[in-house]
Amino acid sequence: MTQRMCEWLSAGRADEHLVAWSESREWCQRDFRHDVLSLLTHISATSHSRWALCLEDNYSFAVALLAVLYSGHTPVLPGHFRPAVLAGQRDEFDALITDLPLQIDCPILRFPFSADQPLTALPEWPENAVLILFTSGSTGKSQKIIKPVSCLELESQWLCTHWGEQCADARFVATVAPHHMYGLSFAFMLPLTLGRPFAAKRVEYHEQLHSLARENALVLTSSPAFLKRLDMALEPANLRHVFSAGGPLSHDTALRVENICGCRPTEIYGTTESGIVAFRTQHQPEAAWTLFDNLEFSPLADGNIALISPLIPQPDGMILSDKIQLLNADQRQFLLLGRKDRIVKIAEQRISLTEIEQRLCAMDLLSDASVLTLEKQGRLYVAAVLVLSQVGEQLFQVQGQAVLLGQIRGILRDWLSPVSMPRYWRFAPAIPLNQQGKRATAELQEMFL
Structure with missing residues (x-):
């Protein structure tokens, strides 16, 4: 039997119903409801309306998301927990809920927590509830997306129609986090809609x-x-x-x-x-x-x-x-x-970041590359992160970085305008990936700080 989000904590599921588990413990429906009410007590004692959720534990994430929604406020899913990313998104949230040792200039509620006198009854489920996510930023700066809960519920019903019967007696595990859209839909919404247990740890x-x-x-x-x-x-x-x-x-x-x-x-x-x-x-x-x-x-x-x-x-x-x-x-x-090509405009020229990446990856000096833009003192520049091939590594060791970059620039000049030429360069053993398996744009940006 599937249930909407507003029914997940209802009496429709027995107190002993298994919600989540880890190697060391299990959480049943009774625990789930108690923990949401306890956190709701803390949230209700504040005036903050936008709560960023930075939680590595998936069960804690579920508790926090429901508690913020029941409080009538807005959950914000930053997508990344890196301090530079959170600092860049600081205008998008008022307070933070986390189970990590993050130091952010805002009020923070930390897991684990307890409430001496937790609420005994849930408030009414808010009409028109929404949450905020951010795009991966793979084609530029991450964009804020306001996602109605009703859309998440409709999507879950579609997934249950296709695969609900196949998953009816299984438990859910994930390598991805619920702070991005895919993880939110498949590792969070789907198991709770179906009433199936999910793993607290990735x-x-x-x-x-x-x-x-x-x-x-x-x-x-x-x-x-x-x-x-x-x-x-x-x-x-x-x-x-x-x-x-x-x-x-x-x-x-x-x-x-x-x-x-x-x-x-x-x-x-x-x-x-x-x-x-x-x-x-x-x-x-x-x-x-x-x-x-x-x-x-x-x-x-x-x-x-x-x-x-x-x-x-x-x-x-x-x-x-x-x-x-x-x-x-x-x-x-x-x-x-x-x-489609990632097009940026610099000095009135349309520049394809995809083309620059392809030109770099075609060189025998490199095994991989990632091209991005950086804004410095109000101007936009092209930057590149390079992964050396065995040939490139040998040249680097024998003749040094200046000679290596000189050869790379020389090859690019046959194809690119001066404005398109990367201004900033970094070397890495591999292009970093985020928990969704996509290029970690925030981590790439941080290489140039």
Whole structure:
């Protein structure tokens, strides 16, 4: 039986109903309700209206999110817990709830906590409840997104229609955090809507996954970055279902997941702004994506394609940032052809960050690169983080950084205008990824502070 968010703490679920678990303890419905009421007591004693949630523990996140919503206030999900990111978003929240040793210039409530006299009854569920998320920032500065709870609930109902029966007696584990849209929908909303237990701690290693799967049927919410690292040499971990999002899986990786986890992964395509858009299971290479029911594409005169969805506020739809090739007359199946170029304007010139990245990655001196923009003293500059190949590493060791960068600049001059040339450079052993398996824009930005 599925339940809306306003029903998660109701008497419709028995006091002994298992909500979450970790290696050391379990939390049942009675604990869940008590903990929300206790935190609600603390929140109600303040005048703060926007609460940032920076919680590594998934059960604590669930408690905090519900407590803030029941208080009639707004949860803010920063997406990253790095001090520089939080400082940059400081105008977006009034107070902070955390289980980390963060030092931020604002009032802070820290887990674990207790209330001497917690409230005994929940307030009325707020009408028109919303929460605030931020985009990943992979194409620039993170953008604030106001997400109605009603949209999250509708999305969960769609997911339950597709996979609820398959997940009905399983527990949920995740390698991704609920502070981003994908983790929020699949690792948080879906298990609580279905009334299925979720793991309080994120899975970080293949060995953890195998250990958990020995004890319970599991649904895994993960990312391509984690699934690519699954070790074929380890004993298989038979799972009930695997979800993946954050980027397309290669067909080889999809087969690898099936061999290790006992099921071929379901890939999800969506964005923070749009919510879920489409899904696929790769039974052959480059399998097509299928739109979820109640969604449709609308081709536009300029060649773009608008997504029409009940999950977005724009009645005329929104333009997705990926290139899409429609495959059939009903426009419900399509191929993803990669992201549209990231275009920035510097000194009146349109500059493609994607092109600069591609030029760098084509060099035998480099194995990977990430290009971004930096604002310094009111001016915008191009910057690059480089991962050296074996050839590049040898040149660096023998002739030094200046000679290496000189060769890289020389190659780029054949392709790029002077304004497009990266002004700032950093070297890294690998391009950092966030918990969703995407490039960690905030961490990349911090390399240039």
